[in-house]
Amino acid sequence: MIVGVAIFVYQEGKEDVARKGLEKNLEWAREQSGHIKSYLAQSLDGSNRFLVYSEWEKEEDFDAVRRNMMKKGLEDLEELFEWMDGNPIYGSFQVLSEGVK
Numbered sequence: 831m832i833v834g835v836a837i838f839v840y841q842e843g844k845e846d847v848a849r850k851g852l853e854k855n856l857e858w859a860r861e862q863s864g865h866i867k868s869y870l871a872q873s874l875d876g877s878n879r880f881l882v883y884s885e886w887e888k889e890e891d892f893d894a895v896r897r898n899m900m901k902k903g904l905e906d907l908e909e910l911f912e913w914m915d916g917n918p919i920y921g922s923f924q925v926l927s928e929g930v931k
Contacts, residue, residue, distance in 0.1 A: 831866065831925040832886040834896075836918050840878040844913040851910045852880060855899065859884060862898070864891025878915065885925075892922060 840848040849872065856868050866885035873879040886892040 832889050832892045833923045833925055834882075834884045834886065834892055835921045835923070836882045838880045838882070838910075838918045839915045840880070840913050841915050842878055845872070845876075845878050848878070848880065848910065848913055852882060855910075856882065856884075859895055859899070862891070862895045864888055865895075889922070889924075 838848070838852070849870070852870050856870055859865060859868055864887040866887060868882065868884035871881045871883070884892075886895070
């Protein structure tokens with residue numbers, strides 16, 4: 831399993847539109863091949879920081895989604911990037927073990 835993580839910081843006052851835009855992109859990602867689950871989280875202080883966490887069956891599935899996301903709706907993504915305060919932090923990870931409850 832592959833885990834993708836992204837941290838976004840948006841300009842003050844753009845939290846609501848950023849959240850809606852990120853949610854729209856997650857809805858699209860959930861329909862893609864190999865998707866297991868995704869989460870959108872906002873900083874506990876309610877600030878302009880967001881985290882996107884997603885799980886994928888294979889690295890190829892995750893790579894395809896990242897490539898196709900840029901083609902899918904560039905207009906939407908351009909707005910999301912325009913409102914950012916700095917560059918997002920991205921990472922993809924191979925799951926080595928799962929936590930136990």
